[in-house]
Amino acid sequence: MVTLKDLARITGYSVTTVSRALNGYDDVNKETRDIILAAAEKLEYTPNINAQSLVTKRSKTIGFLVSDLKRESAKDNFTFEVLCGISEFVTEAGYEMILLSTSSSKQKNKTFRQIVSERNLEGIIIQGLKKEDPYLQEAIKGSVPTVLVDIPIENETTGYVTSNQHDSVKKAIKYLARLGHRNIAYMNGHKHAYVSEIRYQSYKEGLSEAGLEVDENLVCYGDYEEEKAYRASLDFLLSNPEVTAFFCASDIMALGVLKAAKELKLDVPKDLSIIGFDNILLTQYTSPTLSTIGQKPFELGKRGTELLLEIIQNSSTQRHIIIQNELILRESTAQPGG
Amino acid sequence: MVTLKDLARITGYSVTTVSRALNGYDDVNKETRDIILAAAEKLEYTPNINAQSLVTKRSKTIGFLVSDLKRESAKDNFTFEVLCGISEFVTEAGYEMILLSTSSSKQKNKTFRQIVSERNLEGIIIQGLKKEDPYLQEAIKGSVPTVLVDIPIENETTGYVTSNQHDSVKKAIKYLARLGHRNIAYMNGHKHAYVSEIRYQSYKEGLSEAGLEVDENLVCYGDYEEEKAYRASLDFLLSNPEVTAFFCASDIMALGVLKAAKELKLDVPKDLSIIGFDNILLTQYTSPTLSTIGQKPFELGKRGTELLLEIIQNSSTQRHIIIQNELILRESTAQPGG
């Protein structure tokens, strides 16, 4: 490893001068700067960021904190797309990202503050924590620049990035209503996630705005799992034959509903319209193909990082960014009865 | 941020003693150790890893170097699963992973050595670099502990983790032969990837071992893209009606072949058997469902990290790990003619 000291020894200047030359200070002679730069180039010098961060407090590193990244989560490319977005912007900005995977239990061993100060992280992006997770509370209360994905909370050092879930869910519901559906069921995920709540609220508002009544009995819970959604909807569809449309809080659950419909010999979309959420790759390959609400997780990651760096540099005017979803209509939606 | 100095001030001991107490040295009195530990606990002290690494040269950090992690790569959950595997093991071992995304062009700005020494990385896992990428060469020649995913090269400080692609491809080919197929085509990916070569070799050997002749004309190129595979196989199947089976170097390309077959009104598997590679989620949802070779990327990541840490700690006896793939038979394979 070649250090400032090496460069100093070789060029004959002091460590101070070498440092200032490399950092572009103007109290160093053009000639000596050139000599120093040449030597640095030749020896492939790069500053040791750890040492740098020790004195400047700027580690050029942010954390991506995600809940429980284990075997099963590999299926979830929402997280991965967010990560790709972060990676792209972070690199552009000369930063680096470290991946922090945590679980509810691990949060007892180490506080959020500790995680951050261990590695001098300048800021953190949080995705997929449960509402009641201590880290989330710490992050919001603390003074570490933080950006939350899909959790709409903001303050001096906390911002968030999300999609217009509210509008897009309402839009989907109203679309179904416009097609003539009167009994629109809702397949919700588990209650740990903020998004479940938001989508459920929006579903109800969508119904109201379409002049339909909200019926609590038309809500199922599938925990964001295909199998659970399948079982829940199987029973549900049997006992609620008046239902002609299903809005699902995730595509995965929509697959479960689709499977149940097939099982019950219901024709999709003739007997039952289905709309999912996420636009996962699979939705284009099922038969019928699935209508869904498409998010842009890559964008969420990218813009989220942008926001985070603004908060870090104190140059941000706003504390939140909203990305537009799109309602993607495929074969699984139609007028009731065909 | 609470430092050793703070603890020293509060407990009345020296920084040295505090440090030694926390690190479990036995030349500190049980009582004083307890006092110090209590204080550390109370103030939520955690060592600053950057400062630590400056003196110990051990940063508790490894890098995951992946080629060009951009928008499109989000679809590729091979990489993501590997990443999840790395994350799991790395956390267990008290390390942290930083994500390094590079492109062929970026590799000109900064050398591999620089990337490593910038952040005192203890080791690096490399996935998806092109054969001719400079970083790959540097990594192999250099003295930084490195683990390559799916690139079988090893030396003093370099190891690799891969699956038994060779055997599993041969197995698939021989399985097709046993079913009675005599003209088995091969859809290859682009030539930048080591795996393309390996799979192609294994395809040929599989044919030979099954007593079939290798015919170079039965090889198509789909560049690991569905669309390209679709177009390539469309022409190919038209002009080679004797072909009754297609082995594809990836599931994505198998989808393309499947689409082409449907387009040509070929019945799969009656007129054409198809085997893919990767076992992506989609293969369970196509119709017919796709036979494929299943890799275990999570395992690759996890065991790869294990190997890397062994190399770092100089405690490893072997320099490579082979994970068993499995041949997964679904509906897309049958005897020729049904």
Place this chain on the structure above:
DNA sequence: TAGATTATACGAAACGTTTCGGATTGTCAA
């Protein structure tokens, strides 16, 4: 020509650790 100003360079301290080599007690065998 004296004093002020500018250009250029550097010493030393600091960041938060670890670790080497002592220093200071107290205990015990001879």
Place this chain on the structure above:
DNA sequence: TTGACAATCCGAAACGTTTCGTATAATCTA
């Protein structure tokens, strides 16, 4: 009583940076 030894503690240097304050020499101003 003395010397040896163990137990316990600490000072100072080091890791690779940045930065504050200062030093020196050259140049300018009046």
